[in-house]
Amino acid sequence: MAEDHTNKGALCGCKGIRSCLICEKFVGKQRIEDDTHLKLRSFVYEPPVGLAVRDEQGVRESFSFPGVFLWKDFVSPEEEKHLVDSMDRDCWKESQSGRRKQDFGPKVNFKKQRVRLGGFTGLPAVSRDLVTRMRQEPLLEDFQPVEQCNLDYSPTRGSAIDPHLDDSWLWGERLVTINLLSDTVVTMSRDDGEMLVSVGLPRRSLLVLYGEARHQWKHAIHRKDIEKRRVCSTYRELSPEFLPGGMQENLGSQLLDIALTFQGVPV
Numbered sequence: 001m002a003e004d005h006t007n008k009g010a011l012c013g014c015k016g017i018r019s020c021l022i023c024e025k026f027v028g029k030q031r032i033e034d035d036t037h038l039k040l041r042s043f044v045y046e047p048p049v050g051l052a053v054r055d056e057q058g059v060r061e062s063f064s065f066p067g068v069f070l071w072k073d074f075v076s077p078e079e080e081k082h083l084v085d086s087m088d089r090d091c092w093k094e095s096q097s098g099r100r101k102q103d104f105g106p107k108v109n110f111k112k113q114r115v116r117l118g119g120f121t122g123l124p125a126v127s128r129d130l131v132t133r134m135r136q137e138p139l140l141e142d143f144q145p146v147e148q149c150n151l152d153y154s155p156t157r158g159s160a161i162d163p164h165l166d167d168s169w170l171w172g173e174r175l176v177t178i179n180l181l182s183d184t185v186v187t188m189s190r191d192d193g194e195m196l197v198s199v200g201l202p203r204r205s206l207l208v209l210y211g212e213a214r215h216q217w218k219h220a221i222h223r224k225d226i227e228k229r230r231v232c233s234t235y236r237e238l239s240p241e242f243l244p245g246g247m248q249e250n251l252g253s254q255l256l257d258i259a260l261t262f263q264g265v266p267v
């Protein structure tokens, strides 16, 4: 991948147009404030019914918002502590927009569509039970993650993630995120629309994005929605190209074999 040298010798992991509180303060980097959300009509996602709802001066509007599944209290308080302690024993790497990350997965160049096994030792041991448990949900019955990315957000770094769609050349249908240490909000938006949908993510819950919420709506976490430290683990599965019958099924099966040993250390 072409290296971005705009961040040489910096105090944080921000490159190009991205920024966090650290480079805004010490390097004087300008924050590019996206204020489009102020002009958009905001809806709130209601989990039991799967509707996006807006109530403006007593006038209720709603539309169906498919592709979101929320499992509250997926992780117990004791388990949450154990998971975060175990992450904190590994090294966190500075990433963009004030995030820190730990990746357990293959090295991928999405632009050139190249995958290398190099250094991938599998998902971490602590994830074995979590993956078994998530598969009890019918939607995730056949979910086989090949990658786990842990992210650490903090208000002191101004951590956030800009609206984006996850890759769909390598990564498959379901994106599964376990949300730890604090409640937050995932903000969903579309380039062509004038609407936002806020999906509340309680501490210790599991979120699945699939279908329209995966492919038609971008997801983001705004700086204002990180009020305390927040850690999450996102699990991704393979796309059909890398599954049996696909052009790259061999590579896919090697990746899965490694991932599901659950002996991983961060790459």
Ligand SMILES: O=C(O)CCC(=O)C(=O)O
Pocket (backbone or CB within 6 Å): 149, 151, 161, 166, 177, 219, 221, 232, 234
């Ligand atoms: O922090 C999150 O919950 C979302 C992370 C995310 O969207 C990503 O890593 O692609």
Ligand SMILES: [Fe+2]
Pocket (backbone or CB within 6 Å): 164, 165, 166, 219
């Ligand atoms: Fe994402």
